[in-house]
Amino acid sequence: MIEFRSVTKTYPDGTDAVADFSLVVPAHTTTVLVGSSGSGKTTLLRMINRMVEPTSGTIEIDGESIADRDPVRLRRSIGYVLQNGGLLPHHRVVDNVATVLRLEGTPKNEARQQALEVLDVVGLDRRLADRYPSQLSGGQQQRVGVARALAADPNILLMDEPFGAVDPIVRSELQTETLRLQQQLHKTIVFVTHDIDEAFLLGDQVVILSTGAQVAQIGSPSEIIENPADDFVASFIGAERGARALHTKETGHGTVLVDGTGRTQGRLVEGGQGAA
Amino acid sequence: MELFAEALAWIFSSDAQSGSLPLSEAIATHLAFTFVSVLIAAAIAVPAGWVVGHTGRGREAAVALSGAARAVPSFGLVLLLVLVFGVTHKVGASTTAFVLLAIPPILAGAYSGVEAVDRRVVDGARAVGMTPRQVLGRVEIPLGLPLLIGGLRSATLQVVATVTLAGYVGSWGLGFYIVQGIQIRDFAQILGAALVIVVLAVLLDLLFALLERAVVPRGVRARHETSS
Ligand SMILES: Nc1ncnc2c1ncn2[C@@H]1O[C@H](COP(=O)(O)OP(=O)(O)OP(=O)(O)O)[C@@H](O)[C@H]1O
Ligand SMILES: [Mg+2]
Numbered sequence: 001m002i003e004f005r006s007v008t009k010t011y012p013d014g015t016d017a018v019a020d021f022s023l024v025v026p027a028h029t030t031t032v033l034v035g036s037s038g039s040g041k042t043t044l045l046r047m048i049n050r051m052v053e054p055t056s057g058t059i060e061i062d063g064e065s066i067a068d069r070d071p072v073r074l075r076r077s078i079g080y081v082l083q084n085g086g087l088l089p090h091h092r093v094v095d096n097v098a099t100v101l102r103l104e105g106t107p108k109n110e111a112r113q114q115a116l117e118v119l120d121v122v123g124l125d126r127r128l129a130d131r132y133p134s135q136l137s138g139g140q141q142q143r144v145g146v147a148r149a150l151a152a153d154p155n156i157l158l159m160d161e162p163f164g165a166v167d168p169i170v171r172s173e174l175q176t177e178t179l180r181l182q183q184q185l186h187k188t189i190v191f192v193t194h195d196i197d198e199a200f201l202l203g204d205q206v207v208i209l210s211t212g213a214q215v216a217q218i219g220s221p222s223e224i225i226e227n228p229a230d231d232f233v234a235s236f237i238g239a240e241r242g243a244r245a246l247h248t249k250e251t252g253h254g255t256v257l258v259d260g261t262g263r264t265q266g267r268l269v270e271g272g273q274g275a276a
Numbered sequence: 277m278e279l280f281a282e283a284l285a286w287i288f289s290s291d292a293q294s295g296s297l298p299l300s301e302a303i304a305t306h307l308a309f310t311f312v313s314v315l316i317a318a319a320i321a322v323p324a325g326w327v328v329g330h331t332g333r334g335r336e337a338a339v340a341l342s343g344a345a346r347a348v349p350s351f352g353l354v355l356l357l358v359l360v361f362g363v364t365h366k367v368g369a370s371t372t373a374f375v376l377l378a379i380p381p382i383l384a385g386a387y388s389g390v391e392a393v394d395r396r397v398v399d400g401a402r403a404v405g406m407t408p409r410q411v412l413g414r415v416e417i418p419l420g421l422p423l424l425i426g427g428l429r430s431a432t433l434q435v436v437a438t439v440t441l442a443g444y445v446g447s448w449g450l451g452f453y454i455v456q457g458i459q460i461r462d463f464a465q466i467l468g469a470a471l472v473i474v475v476l477a478v479l480l481d482l483l484f485a486l487l488e489r490a491v492v493p494r495g496v497r498a499r500h501e502t503s504s
Contacts, residue, residue: 076405086400090493132495
């Protein structure tokens with residue numbers, strides 16, 4: 001469990017990126033921070049591994065304040081997928097993935113073996129192991145980023161718009177893969193995105209943020225869609241338009257659901273299962 | 277053209293090979309001065325430049341130093357130091373002058389190499405838990421190496437040229453033939469020695485050019501090639 005208590009971050013130039021932010025991130029679930037550009041998502045994420053120090057307030061992991069932990073050790077214990085990859089261009093894929101293991105003193109061969117196994121886990125062909133990051137596609141690089149974050153088997157995984165820079169098809173592939181991974185691994189994931197659809201797809205808990213990391217609403221995707229807290233949330237999740245503004249239409253073969261653009265999206269069936 | 281031929285003839289003459297100062301010895305001294313000075317300068321400027329590049333501290337001073345040093349007349353510096361050190365310490369004085377001349381380009385190469393590393397890569401390295409020392413040693417230094425070699429290259433070329441001037445203060449190096457040639461009005465000898473210096477400089481430059489390419493990390497070079 002990760003807990004933010006009244007956390008504030010003012011950058012040296014006076015930007016109030018985060019103002020009095022509190023949140024509980026339950027263990028073994030995915031919490032998605034979603035908000036428009038500049039709302040403070042990256043800042044929040046980087047405070048968890050002390051890449052950014054809060055101006056005030058505390059952050060606890062399993063009840064222990066991280067301010068007392070050594071930043072280097074803390075970072076090695078937390079997986080982090082950076083917004084832009086951040087892979088080492090002069091290291092081969094397998095060595096990038098093995099970075100934390102090597103830093104922690106795992107012998108070279110063993111680290112390599114483990115790294116290769118993690119490549120399997122994230123769905124990367126082992127034949128790519130000896131390439132350099134620049135020889136991979138954007139989607140493959142992102143998978144390497146995820147593999148690197150997972151390699152040392154951390155309990156916590158921070159993901160900062162990991163699929164922001166890839167095309168929609170690869171993106172949806174990576175999202176599906178992430179869901180599959182999480183079913184298998186049960187990490188405590190904090191995932192940042194500005195894509196509300198991605199947030200609803202991946203999040204057990206979704207936190208909608210406005211400027212200054214003000215919490216507009218926290219809840220499960222269903223709770224938020226069913227009951228937007230205010231107009232800001234309603235417009236952010238597109239409740240009044242497009243794919244989420246569905247209405248029913250009677251046809252000769254039963255009731256169907258039609259979205260805001262007039263496209264039929266599905267059929268209304270009785271006794272459908274799924275979370276309420 | 278005739279002088280050119282005479283100059284070439286001088287280079288291979290028995291006079292140049294085994295006179296009061298054999299050519300091979302002059303070349304050896306010339307190179308020794310160059311390498312020793314560049315090595316000493318590197319021992320000082322490389323670590324300093326890396327620290328400046330890594331921490332960003334002292335950057336202003338480093339930039340100012342590299343800029344100002346370009347304006348210092350090298351011959352003036354050599355003469356000044358000989359006067360300061362005293363004529364009995366010509367070797368020390370000249371070497372010190374060469375070291376001082378070599379420091380700025382090496383310093384600039386070292387810190388700009390580290391600075392030029394993509395900040396996102398450095399950020400990634402810190403984020404996965406590298407200590408500042410590991411970031412410097414495993415990321416910033418290897419990725420900044422090409423620019424550092426570039427700095428060593430300009431320092432070496434500058435020193436090779438300047439060591440010639442040392443012929444005025446001591447009777448060593450290839451400069452000796454030029455100074456002596458002027459005195460005895462032997463233009464073939466002057467041009468011959470000048471040619472040897474040019475060849476030396478070109479060879480050194482070539483060597484560093486190759487080295488500069490060789491130290492580009494493979495993954496970085498691969499970016500410009502089609503992947504297999
Ligand atoms: N190092 C910094 N120095 C000063 N201001 C910063 C710094 N980093 C971020 N900011 C500012 O803090 C605010 C929040 O930035 P942050 O990067 O956390 O936003 P974000 O929600 O991640 O945005 P994006 O979706 O574009 O990545 C912005 O106004 C940004 O300009
Ligand atoms: Mg961000």
